Amino acid sequence: MSKYDTTIKQQTIIDEESLTSHRRTPFADNKGGKVDTDLDSDDFFIPTTSRGTTSVSSQDNDSKTFLVASHTTKRNLVNRHVQLIAISGVIGTAIFVAIGKPLYRGGPAFLLLAFAIWCIPILCITVSTAEMVCFMPVSSPFLRLATKCVDDSLAVMASWNFWFLECVQIPYEIVTVNTIIHYWRDDYSAAIPLVIQSLLYLLISLAAVKWYGEMEFWLASFKIVLAMGLFCFTFITMLGGNPKKDRFGFRYFHDTPFKKYFPDGIDRGSSAGYFQGFFICLIQASFTIAGGEYISMLAGEIEIPRRVLPRAFKQVFMRLTILFLGSCLCVGILCSPNDSSLTAAINEARPGAGSSPYVIAMNNLGIRILPDIVNITLITAAFSSGNAYTYCSSRTLYGMALDGYAPKIFTRCNKQGVPIYAVGVSLLWAFISLLQLNSNSAIVLNWLINIITASQLINFAILCITYLFFRRAYLLQKDKLPELPFKSWWQPYTAIFGLVCAMVMMIVQGYTVFFPKNWNVQDFLFCYLMIFINIGIYIFYKFIWRLGKDKIKDPATISFEDELREIENHELEHNFDKFRFYTE
Template structure:
C-alpha cells in the first residue's frame, strides 16, 4: 500500500487558511495539535466498546416491542436476520474505506470524494439530522424511565437536566467520552448477557409459570395479526414490512466504529478488529435477544402497546413481569436508564463529528470546524445538541405519537446513510480498479465484495422508498411527511448544493457532472499522514486481557 500512495499529490493541502496551517496549540498533555483539528485520543479498548455500546440502546430495549407486535415472533426474527445481513454488508464496506482513510466524518467525506460533493452534502446533512433527532428521542425517553419510580419531578425538568448534562459533557476532551462510554458499554454487555441467561432459564421452566418453551409461538401464533388489509397473509406480510422500519432503527449505530475512526489512536488496528466482530455482536445482542423476546412475550400482550410510558412497553421488562420476577424489572429499568443516557451522549458525539466533517469538506459553514485546545469541535457540539430540545414534544398529550414520528424519521435517515455507504464503496472499488490498485494491498479487505455492496445498496434503497407504505392506505399529510421527511430533506439538499450553492469558504465546489469522474476521485488525501504515524502496540499479556480482547 505504501508504494501505491507514495506519490500522492502535495496539493491536498491547498485551500486551507494560512493561519490554520501555522497556528498550533498545546493540550493539557503538552501534545501539539493543529488549530481546528480533532485529536486522536480514543484507545483500542474504547473504540471496541463504542462499537458495541453504540448498537445497544433505545432501539434494542424499547422499539423491539413494536417489532414484535407488528410482525409476531417468527416474522420479527426474520426481520432481524434480514437486517443482520445488511448491517454486516454495510460495516464491511465502511471498514475497508475507514481503515484506509480514517478521517473525521468518515463516510460522509467519502461520498463527497468518490460520488459527488452534492451527494456528499445531502447525505452528510441527512445523516447529521438523524443523530440530532435521535438525541431528542433519547431525551424524551429518559424522564419516562425515571417516572416509573417517582413522578415527583415533572417530565420537562428531567429533559432539561439531561439536556444540559449531556451537552456540557460533550465539551470535555474526547478521552473522557471514550472512558465513560467504555464502562457504560461494559455494563450494557453484562446486562444483555445476564438477560439472555435469565431468558433461557425462564424458557426452560425457571419461572413461576413453568416451562414456556414455544408456548407463544402456538398461541397466539408465530406470524402476527396482520395490518391494514383483511386478507390475512397479505396483512402479515405488510406487518413484517412495517417491522423492518423499527428493526432498522434498532440496528442504527452499528456503523459507529467508522465515525470514531477519525479520533482513534490506532485506526489501522482498532477499526478492522471492531469490524470483524460486528457479525458476532449482532447475532448475540440482536438476533438472540429477539428470539428470546418472541419466546417469552406474546405478540398480543397489551403491555407492548401501553400508552403513557415507552419503558412500560419494553419487551425485556414485560418478559420479566410475565415470568413473575419481582425485583429484576426495577434493576433492568435502571440499566435501560443508563443505556438511554449513554445513547444520548453518543448522539451528540456522532452528530458533532459528522458536522465537523461536513465543514472540513466545505459543505457546512467553516464555523463548525472550530475546536477547543483539546480538539473538541465545540460549535458543532452545541449546534447538534440544540436539536435535543425537540424532546419536549414528548410532554404533549400526543407524546407517544411524537415518539413514533421521531423513530420513523431516524430510521429512514439511517437507511439512506447505509445505502450510500454501500454505493460509495462500489465507487471506491471502481476507482481502485481504474488505477490498477489491488484490494489485497489495503489495510483491511471487506468480505464477499462486490456482491455484498450491491446487495445492501439495492435492498436498502428499496426499503427507503417503500417504508412509508402505511400512509397510503389512510392518507394524511402528517403521515406522509413523517414517513418521507428524511428523503425530502435529502433531495432538497442535493438540489441546493448541486444547482444553487457551491459550498462554503475557499473549499467551494463547481459541479460539471452528476458523479465525479473516476480519474478525478481523491483516494490519496489523508493516506500518507496515517502511514507515516507511529502507533502504540499494546498486545494482551494475561488471561483477562486476552478474554477482553476476544469479547470486545
C-alpha cells in the first residue's frame, strides 16, 4: 500500500524485532556504495516539511500500525519515463526547422562549431544541477534549494521566471504546429489548432502521472525516431542514394563553410562579418540547447529517485549532445547556406516546415512524399514538447504555492495526484498564440524565441548561483550528511564557468537591436524585458515586501533533515513493497 495515496491509510508494520533489524539496513547509492541512514523508530514516520507536502497523524502502539498522511503528488515515474520526458522537453522543432536561420546566416561550419562550444557551459550547468537535485530529489528541487540555501527573494524570482519560461513555450509550440500545417494549406483559422492542442494537453495533464509518463514516453519516441531517420537519410543521400544520383558528400562544408553576417546590411569588413556569423549561431544554440532542469522538475514524482536520477542526468546529456550536434552536421551536409529556397524562406519569413533545411533538401533532390511524412512527425514533436512544458509549468506553480509564493489554491490536487488548478492556469498561456491572428506567424515565433532565450539564460544563471550556495552549506555540514549520490567535477569552477557564460550571453543575445538601422523599442523589450522584470521581482520582494529582513541563509544552520527523511521513507516503503512481492 503506497504512502502516496491522497487519503490517510493504515499501514501494518512487521513486528518490532524485524523492524529494528530492517531499519539498520543502509541504502545503496548509485555507485554501489552505502549511504548510512542510521534510522531510529521515529524515522518511519513521514515528517511535516516546510512545504507542507507531507504530515504525520499518529501511532497506535497496541496494534503496531502507523497512520500516514502523504504527498498529494505521487512517485509513479520510472527510469524509462524520465529518460524520454527529459529529452522531450528539450528536443522541440528547433533542431529540425528553426536551425535553418543560423545555417543561412553563419554557414555549416560556424553552425556546428557554435553548438559544440555552447554544449560546454550546458554540461557545466547540468552537472551542477545534477549534484544538488540527486541529493535532494523533491518537488521543484532547484527552486526549493534556492529558498533553503540562498534567500527567499532569489527563490521567488527563480520560481516566477521558470514558471513563465515554461508557460511561454506552450504557445510557441502551438504556433509552430500551425506553421507546419501551413505547408499544406492555410485556409483555416489559427484558433483551430489552439483549441485542439489545448484540450489534448488538458486531458493528458489531468490523468495520473504514470499515464502522462506513458503518453510522453511514446510521443518522445517519435522525436528520436525522426532524428535517427533524418541522420540515416543524410548518410544515404550524401553517398548518392537519391533520385539524382548525386554523391554530394561534404560539398557545402567545402564550398561555403563560413558566412559573413551583417545585421544592418552594412559591410564592416571580413573579420566583423565572420565573427557575427559565428555569434548569431551561438545565440541560436543558447535558445535551442537546454540543460538538466527538465529532469529535475520530475524529481518529486520519480520512483526511487536517488537511484534513477544520477544515471538519467548522465545519459540524457550524452543523448542530447549527439542529437544536437548530429542535426547541425546533417543540415550542413544536406543544404547549402546559399540555397535559393532557403534564402527565400528566411528573407520572406516563411513559417514552418517550408524553411526546414531537411524539407528543402528533399525537394531539391526530387524526393516526394517524404517531406509530408517528416512534417507529420514534426507536428507530433511540437505537440510532445508543448505537453512537457504543460507538465513542468503546472508542477512549478504547484511548488510555488506550497512554498507560499503563489495562492494556496494551486496546491489542490485531484485523486490522481494532479494539481488541477495549476494545470488550468498554466494552460491559459496557450491563448498567447492567438497573436498570430493579427501578425505573421513567423513574427510571433521570433518574439517568443527572444523571450524564451532571455528567461532560459536567467534560469541557467540562477541554477549556478543556487549550486554555489548549496555546495557551501554541504561542505560545512559534510560530516553529518550522507554522501552525494552524484558528484560533479572541478567544482566550484565548473559552476562559476557556467554562470559567467550564461550572464554574458544574457547581455549580448539581443545585440543586433542596437544597430542604428535595427533599433526599435519592441525588439529591445522582447530581448531584455525579462531581465528587468526579474531584477524588479527580486528588489520588490527583498526590500519592499520583506522590508529588507530577507537575509542570505547561514550555511551552518541550513537543515536538509526533513527532505532527506522524506526520501528515505519512500525508499524504505519501496523496499517493503518489493519484499512483500517476493515473499507473498
